[in-house]
Amino acid sequence: MSGFSIPPSHPRYQSLLKRERIIEGFKxxxxxxxxxxxxxxxxxxxxxxxxxxxxxxxxxxxxxxxxIMLAENPVFSxxxxxxxxxxxxxxxxxxxxxxxxxxxxxxxxxxRVRRIADLFRSRGVExxxxxxxARIPGLDHARALCTSxxxxxxxxxxxxxEDGDRTKALRDMGKFVVxxxxxxxxxxxxxxxxxxxxxxxxxxxxxxxxxxxxSREEARKILDGYDNGAVLSEAIxxxxxxxxxxxxxxxxx
Ligand code: PTJ
Numbered sequence: 001m002s003g004f005s006i007p008p009s010h011p012r013y014q015s016l017l018k019r020e021r022i023i024e025g026f027k028x029x030x031x032x033x034x035x036x037x038x039x040x041x042x043x044x045x046x047x048x049x050x051x052x053x054x055x056x057x058x059x060x061x062x063x064x065x066x067x068i069m070l071a072e073n074p075v076f077s078x079x080x081x082x083x084x085x086x087x088x089x090x091x092x093x094x095x096x097x098x099x100x101x102x103x104x105x106x107x108x109x110x111x112r113v114r115r116i117a118d119l120f121r122s123r124g125v126e127x128x129x130x131x132x133x134a135r136i137p138g139l140d141h142a143r144a145l146c147t148s149x150x151x152x153x154x155x156x157x158x159x160x161x162e163d164g165d166r167t168k169a170l171r172d173m174g175k176f177v178v179x180x181x182x183x184x185x186x187x188x189x190x191x192x193x194x195x196x197x198x199x200x201x202x203x204x205x206x207x208x209x210x211x212x213x214x215s216r217e218e219a220r221k222i223l224d225g226y227d228n229g230a231v232l233s234e235a236i237x238x239x240x241x242x243x244x245x246x247x248x249x250x251x252x253x
Contacts, residue, residue, distance in 0.1 A: 015043065015051065018085055018201065025084025029115045032107040035081045038161060045182035046199050048239045053206055056234040057198035063226040064158070064178045064194045065097070065210045066219035071156035071176070074099045078127070079106060081161050082200060083116045089204035091125050096211045099158070102150035103129030106163055108142040138169045159188075160200050167191040180204075184235040194228055197235040 006016045022039045025031035053061075068074045076099045078090060083103075094101050103116045113130055120127045132145035134152035143166065146152050157170055160180035164187025170177050171191060179192040180203045189195045196203050214222075 015046075018199075019043070021084050022081065025080060029112060030119060031080040031084050032105070032112070034107060035079075035084075038081060042161070042182045042199070045184075048242065049182070049197070049235075050242060051199070053198050053202050054235070054238055056231050056238060057196055057203065058206065059226070059231050059234075060194055060196040060228070061198065061203055061206045062210055062214070062222050063228075063231075064196055065207050065214055066222040066226075067156050067176055067178060067194060068097045068099060068158065069211065069214060069216060069219045070223065071154075073154045074156040074158070075128075075150045075154035076101045077104045077151060077157055077159040077162075078102065078116065078129075079104065079161060080112060080116065083119055086201050086204055087119055087123065089201055089208070091120070091123060093204050093208050093211065096208055100150050100154075101125065101127040102147060103127055104146055104151060104159075104166075106143060106166070108145065136166065136169045136173065138172060139166060144169075159192075160196075160203075162188045164188045164191055184232050184239070189232060192228070194226070195232055197232070 006013055006020065010016060019039070022031055022036060026036060074097060076090060076094050078101055082090065090101060101120065103113050105112060117127050117130050128147045128150040132147055134146050134148040135144040136146055151157055154175060156176045156178065158178045159167060159170065162179055162181070167177050167179060167188045168191050177192045178194040179188050180196040180198060180200050181189045182197060182199060183189060184197045189197065
């Protein structure tokens with residue numbers, strides 16, 4: 001940790017703990033510089049939903065699990081922030097749903113890829129991404145690098161905390177893209193097939209629980225009835241109403 005010890009009684013304990021994980025990940029060369037900024041943006045959006053999983057998040061989490069469960073080659077794409085915040089939750093979900101894990105970075109450096117892969121190896125888990133042998137078409141430079149065994153041949157890709165370009169490029173390849181993004185207005189959120197508007201550690205834990213209860217038959221039904229546009233719209237309207245309620249309470253102070 002950064003030397004600052006957070007008392008569990010602190011009202012913002014969970015949030016401060018995640019912030020510490022990001023800082024620690026940055027110091028260890030796992031999180032990119034921009035990852036610090038991205039985390040702050042996530043924190044701000046989490047405030048707008050009251051830092052809780054809401055109904056729209058849960059609906060999307062169910063659809064996400066359903067899509068992954070029914071996939072032939074589902075791949076979990078991991079970046080610096082996701083590794084720093086949720087390495088054990090990534091492993092737990094990937095194992096439950098038979099997903100490969102691939103390190104795929106927006107700000108790719110070989111050093112950071114290796115450090116993230118080492119983090120997984122330290123838990124006895126091998127990941128793809130260190131020796132890319134394929135490219136995502138339509139993306140510039142190193143961001144396109146991936147493996148033919150993993151992301152390149154995947155039918156369903158889980159890409160949390162992503163940027164819109166890669167989400168679109170993966171969809172253009174015909175893949176079914178699931179994302180987790182607290183910002184319902186982001187390009188990724190609006191491009192993915194399933195957008196989970198929830199915080200990554202909460203989302204992965206919920207998805208792990210859902211995965212242990214869902215049958216393949218249920219998965220098919222859930223996916224057939226799922227409408228990502230409607231769920232995203234619910235998230236935006238929730239924020240409007242939530243802020244409206246807080247505004248009214250504030251007026252009565
Ligand atoms: O490790 P790299 O090189 O792959 O880089 C990773 C980052 C996150 C820096 C890169 O992908 C990036 O710049 O992402 P963006 O464009 O900032 O998008 C990240 C999105 O994730 C934003 O919409 C944030 O609101 C959202 N976000 C941030 N933290 C969380 C989050 N969503 C869910 N849970 C979080 N903890």
